[in-house]
Amino acid sequence: MLAPSVSSSATIIKPVTTLGALPPPSEVTFPGVFGWSPISTGSLAAALHLDRGLFATWRCRGIGPTELPSTWFRPAPGRPRYYRVDQVLTWLAARRGDQLDTATTWRLSLARDLGQEVTDLAEVRKLAALYARAAGPRLSGGVTFTPAGFRDYLASLLAA
Template sequence: MYCDVRSAMAPGATIRKLPAALSALPAPTEVMFPGFFAWSPVPTSAVVAALNLDRGLFATWRCRGIGPAELPPAWFRRVSGRPRYYRADTILTWLAARRGEEFDTPTAWRLGLLRDFEQDVSDPAAARKLVRLYAQAAGPAGGVSFTPFGWNAYLDGLLGK
């Protein structure tokens, strides 16, 4: 069966082609995760929206081992669709590494603390303590549902344990 896409589309509609190459990814300083902090667990849906990617392409990168490191699935309660979670700072660091730029977790956290809480912290140890304090006080963002073990492991990971 032949289908002409132009006749099936509404007049004036456009087809938006999403980036399909790792080289087309944005710089970490251009990426925002609305509703999440720089250290928050972020679901795949928020990652692909922030990076303007096709979800299937992102899954292919994950399967090939070229995507960012995800958080352990055992940390989260089972929900339909089995979403995967990433820490926002891990995504930003991964983006920088793909582009050959300098960007690391302490940088992401310092920028997040400055943007979200007007805290200018230059000491990485002090930033870790503040991040853990804010994460514990705010709880998971964006409907992320941890298991009790997962929540404690996540908080410990913020301190580098």
């Protein structure tokens, strides 16, 4: 008897194992979030094709992107840490010796996600805060701010 042939369309993605193998910021996407949005460790690891344990090791060694204050967020199972998309992208760029800043990532997000071409930095910050306020303290991916944390997060978007 012949065994039925099995066709598999699954793609196996080998996790990144070194800092040098991280993708450039232009190749990283965080679906459904803006350049100023917070993301969890799980979302970050998935977007970068990283093993969460390896990323935790990098974080403990102080070579990861800047974390957002844990007091801004409601406790969640697994105690995730949170990062802002722009800070992850600028960290990736810096690891490669490239130049990328917060204003650029926000401008690109406004143009790509909302069809708004804005060059004035103050206007970019206002729009980011406006859209963040409209999204509210509960975001996709299990990100939930405390009331004080959401207020501080919005203030951080407007800070110079």
